[in-house]
Amino acid sequence: MSQTVFAPWENPEEEPLIRFRNVTKRFGDFTAIDDLTLDIYTREFFALLGPSGCGKTTMMRMLAGFEAPSDGTILLSGQDIAPIPPNRRAVNMMFQSYALFPHLSVWENIAFGLKRESQDREAIAARVEEMLRLTRLTKFAKRKPHQISGGQRQRVALARSLAKAPKLLLLDEPLGALDKKLREQTQFELMDIQEKTGTTFVIVTHDQEEAMTVASRVAVMDEGKLIQVATPDVIYEAPSSVYVADFIGDVNIVEGRGTREGERIRLDWAEGQPPIWGTPRGALSTDRAVYFAIRPEKVSISKEKPADRRNMLEGEVVDIAYLGNISTYHVQLANGQMMKAQTANTRRLANRDITWEDRVWLSFTETAGILLEH
Amino acid sequence: MRRLFLIAVPYIWLLALFLVPFAIVLKIALSDIALAIPPYTPTLDLSEGWAGIRAFLSGLDFENFVFLTTDDLYWRAYLSSLKIAAVATVITLLIGYPIAYAMARAAPEWRPTLLMLVILPFWTSFLIRVYSWMGILSSEGVLNQFLMALGLIDTPLQILSTNTAVYIGIVYTYLPFMILPIYATLEKMDDSLLEAAEDLGCSRLEAFWLVTIPLSKGGIIAGCFLVFIPTIGEFVIPSLLGGSDTLMIGKVLWEEFFSNRDWPVASAVAIILLMILIVPIVLFQRNEQKAREAEG
Numbered sequence: 001m002s003q004t005v006f007a008p009w010e011n012p013e014e015e016p017l018i019r020f021r022n023v024t025k026r027f028g029d030f031t032a033i034d035d036l037t038l039d040i041y042t043r044e045f046f047a048l049l050g051p052s053g054c055g056k057t058t059m060m061r062m063l064a065g066f067e068a069p070s071d072g073t074i075l076l077s078g079q080d081i082a083p084i085p086p087n088r089r090a091v092n093m094m095f096q097s098y099a100l101f102p103h104l105s106v107w108e109n110i111a112f113g114l115k116r117e118s119q120d121r122e123a124i125a126a127r128v129e130e131m132l133r134l135t136r137l138t139k140f141a142k143r144k145p146h147q148i149s150g151g152q153r154q155r156v157a158l159a160r161s162l163a164k165a166p167k168l169l170l171l172d173e174p175l176g177a178l179d180k181k182l183r184e185q186t187q188f189e190l191m192d193i194q195e196k197t198g199t200t201f202v203i204v205t206h207d208q209e210e211a212m213t214v215a216s217r218v219a220v221m222d223e224g225k226l227i228q229v230a231t232p233d234v235i236y237e238a239p240s241s242v243y244v245a246d247f248i249g250d251v252n253i254v255e256g257r258g259t260r261e262g263e264r265i266r267l268d269w270a271e272g273q274p275p276i277w278g279t280p281r282g283a284l285s286t287d288r289a290v291y292f293a294i295r296p297e298k299v300s301i302s303k304e305k306p307a308d309r310r311n312m313l314e315g316e317v318v319d320i321a322y323l324g325n326i327s328t329y330h331v332q333l334a335n336g337q338m339m340k341a342q343t344a345n346t347r348r349l350a351n352r353d354i355t356w357e358d359r360v361w362l363s364f365t366e367t368a369g370i371l372l373e374h
Numbered sequence: 375m376r377r378l379f380l381i382a383v384p385y386i387w388l389l390a391l392f393l394v395p396f397a398i399v400l401k402i403a404l405s406d407i408a409l410a411i412p413p414y415t416p417t418l419d420l421s422e423g424w425a426g427i428r429a430f431l432s433g434l435d436f437e438n439f440v441f442l443t444t445d446d447l448y449w450r451a452y453l454s455s456l457k458i459a460a461v462a463t464v465i466t467l468l469i470g471y472p473i474a475y476a477m478a479r480a481a482p483e484w485r486p487t488l489l490m491l492v493i494l495p496f497w498t499s500f501l502i503r504v505y506s507w508m509g510i511l512s513s514e515g516v517l518n519q520f521l522m523a524l525g526l527i528d529t530p531l532q533i534l535s536t537n538t539a540v541y542i543g544i545v546y547t548y549l550p551f552m553i554l555p556i557y558a559t560l561e562k563m564d565d566s567l568l569e570a571a572e573d574l575g576c577s578r579l580e581a582f583w584l585v586t587i588p589l590s591k592g593g594i595i596a597g598c599f600l601v602f603i604p605t606i607g608e609f610v611i612p613s614l615l616g617g618s619d620t621l622m623i624g625k626v627l628w629e630e631f632f633s634n635r636d637w638p639v640a641s642a643v644a645i646i647l648l649m650i651l652i653v654p655i656v657l658f659q660r661n662e663q664k665a666r667e668a669e670g
Contacts, residue, residue, distance in 0.1 A: 066569055086572045099570035102668075103588045112584075113574030146668070164574070 006216060007231075008041035015078070017042045017168065017200050018063065023072035025058055025224075032058040034224035035072070045194050045201045047215035049208060051247075055224040056204045060170050063202065064093045077167065087116075092166040096173040098157035100145040106156050107132070107141040113164045131159040134193060151182050158190075162197060171203040175210060187213045208248050212236070220244050236295075238281065242372050245293040250328070252299070252339050258290040258371065265371055267292050270335045277310045277366045294369035296342035299362050301329050303354060309363035315339065317358045329354065331362055396648075403641035404434040414637050438642035447626065448643065452650065454621040458537070458612075459605035462544040466601050467594065469545065470552030474593075475586075477553070478560035485561070492550050492557075504543055504614050511539050511615070535617035543611040548604070552597035559593030560586070592665040599658035607647055623647055 008014040016039035025033040032055045040046045048056040061067040062074060065086030073080050081089060092113070100109050110131050114124045132138045135155040140148050145156065154174065161169055174190070175183045191214050194201050205211050211218045212232040219229045220243075228240045239245035242253060254276065256269025267276040267290065276292055306312065318338075319330035322345075329341045341362055354360060405414040416433035419426040442448045477488045495503060510516045511534040518530040533539050563586065571581035587594075609624030616622070623643065630640035 064569075064573055066572075086569070087575045087577060091573075093570070093573045095566045095570055097564060097566050099564065099566040101567060101570075101585060101589075103591075112571070116575035116580070160574070 006043070008044070009039065009217065014041055016040060017077060019075040020059075021073050021075065023062070023069045023074060025055075025062065025067060026070045032224055033062075033069070036224070036226055038219065038226060038229065040200065040202060042200055043198055045191065045203070045214055045216045047211035047218045048202065048204045048221060049211040049218050050206065050221035052206060054221040056221050057172060060093070060172055060202065060204050063168065064091055064170055065089050090167040091170060092161040092164055093170040094157050094161040094172065094174050096176060098153050100153060100156055100160070102145055105142050105144055106137060106148070109145070109156055110160045110163050112160065117164070127163060131163050134162070134196070135159040150177055151186065154178060154186065158193070162193070162199065165197075166199065168200045168202065171201060173205055174203065183210070190214055212248070220247060238370060239293065239372070241374050242291050242293065245370070245372065250296050250340060250342075252294050252296060254292045254337065255289060256292065257288070264366060265290075267371070270337065273333065273335055274312065276369070278369050278371045279367045280371050291372045292369050293372055294364060296328055296340040298368040299339065299341040299364050301331070301341040301343060301354060302361050302363070303358060305361050306363045310366050311364050313339065313362045315360060315362060317354060317356055317360055320356065329360070331360060399641045399644055401434070402637050403438055403645050404436065405638045406433070406437065407636050407638050412637070413635050438638045439646075441639060442642055442646065451621045451623045451626045452646070455606050455623040456650075458540065458544070458622060459602050462541055462548070462605055463598050463602045465541060466545050466548055466552045467598060470549055470597060471556055471594070474553045474556035474560055477557050478563070489557070492553050495550070500547065501610065503547070504610055507539070507543055507546065507615060508534060511542070534615060537616065537620055539615035540612050540620055543615045544605055544608065547611065548601040551600040555596040555600065556590055556593035559590045563589055592661065595661045596658070596665075599654055599661070603651060603654050603658070606651060
């Protein structure tokens with residue numbers, strides 16, 4: 001049985017849940033969001049990723065209703081949400097600080113939103129119990145926020161924002177306050193809960209690993225603009241620009257002049273260095289500066305000159321970063337260019353044959369890297 | 375040894391400045407009035423040894439406390455003080471809370487200035503500030519002249535020497551004690567809590583009522599006690615701004631002491647006043663401790 005891939009953004013008939021249409025947001029002279037257009041679909045787990053100050057939090061606050069766009073419209077299920085105040089939107093938000101009410105118990109915190117719209121005590125109690133079960137908090141229902149751990153507080157915040165069954169849940173750096181181990185575990189819990197409830201999630205984060213793990217699509221932002229919107233694998237394997245390639249993960253970037261030769265592009269990039277051969281994706285204007293980007297794990301490192309690779313570069317190991325499962329070798333080429341190569345440590349450390357100041361060969365296939373124009 | 379010394383300092387302080395004076399006042403309260411210096415008997419004469427001490431102790435009785443119950447002036451004065459203090463506290467809260475709220479919501483660069491403005495009156499003598507209220511409120515005072523100039527009234531309003539003037543004086547004097555603790559709790563409050571309340575379906579007003587007020591409860595309680603406790607024993611304000619019908623226990627105490635020169639009865643009044651004040655003071659301490667525990 002083949003599983004259908006969840007990709008509503010590829011279906012032109014699918015109606016987006018949220019549409020940003022030429023949205024601009026200015027604070028005085030500062031333009032936080034610059035003429036931005038974006039569609040987000042129902043049941044998506046959408047990540048807004050970028051450095052601090054890139055406008056991702058402003059986008060989220062506009063969705064929640066705490067900021068109004070200066071120009072353009074935001075549609076939720078086809079309806080312009082600008083005139084709707086935050087307390088009337090079918091949108092809930094999980095705050096970065098969690099914003100749990102310190103004077104209320106866990107139970108009362110979760111019930112807070114429900115009590116605003118319904119007087120039916122039994123319905124509220126049933127919904128709160130359901131949320132407590134979903135987030136495994138039943139035991140802590142009577143405690144106050146300051147009497148539980150950070151991870152539990154995070155789950156209370158999630159339960160509280162999910163209790164009203166919003167069409168859209170906004171998560172502002174939801175895992176920022178947790179330590180690494182707990183964060184990784186919680187990422188899977190979030191995905192699980194998102195799947196169970198079928199709610200559309202929009203998450204804001206500056207942690208690229210987090211975005212890659214949880215999201216169905218990632219939007220990389222910089223200075224109020226979307227740089228690339230794509231699935232995590234496309235963002236990683238086929239970044240649209242040097243900025244994205246550099247922002248997501250580790251990358252070697254070489255600048256040079258490209259010349260088309262049949263199927264391939266020949267990149268002349270330094271005196272005395274052999275050209276790099278790459279495969280262009282789509283049209284690439286030749287005879288101008290292009291960038292060649294390759295991930296360190298796609299670069300092989302060996303002491304002997306490999307026989308069958310098109311691209312080979314010789315250099316000297318200057319640094320080794322040992323991370324346990326993998327090692328990253330920093331190799332200096334004859335012209336001073338630094339290149340990183342990564343290998344999985346499948347053998348024990350003592351058996352490693354490459355060490356500092358060794359002459360080594362770096363090699364990669366013609367399709368391993370990517371050519372970028374900017 | 376060091377620890378013992380550290381603990382001893384506050385206890386010696388308490389002993390010297392509270393317990394010893396209290397014992398002296400209690401002793402006077404148990405004595406009888408006399409035309410002498412000091413104006414009460416018995417006095418302790420240690421030169422006669424044991425007999426002197428025995429004579430001294432036999433001279434003490436509860437006569438003055440019994441006297442306080444026979445004349446309804448005293449318990450009416452106590453009740454009236456409690457009432458004035460309670461009403462003044464409520465008025466101070468109603469005026470102080472909005473001020474504290476506005477200060478906490480003001481732009482951060484303005485807050486030190488606003489805080490300064492609240493504290494500034496303390497730099498002038500309290501007595502001078504009360505006297506200046508006499509100048510404002512009297513029949514020929516600034517307020518009446520202003521209202522008459524505007525044509526709002528024909529004859530001057532009688533404000534000075536009434537309870538109204540006493541309330542104005544108390545609220546004016548104790549307002550900073552209400553504002554400061556409330557401001558302290560409001561300023562600490564995380565704004566995202568209000569956004570969260572709105573996000574969960576509250577209107578602004580509901581969010582204020584369900585989040586801001588409960589979270590500033592500690593400050594409200596502290597402010598109320600800080601106004602209520604000293605107001606009960608207040609003497610200067612009722613005697614300068616109040617009239618002959620303003621009945622407050624501080625004024626009664628002063629009259630017993632200086633007009634009647636009846637130190638024993640005055641002392642008995644003071645002892646009872648202390649007993650009444652202990653209740654709110656203990657409650658206040660408990661509130662402060664609870665607030666500290668919640669924070670810790």
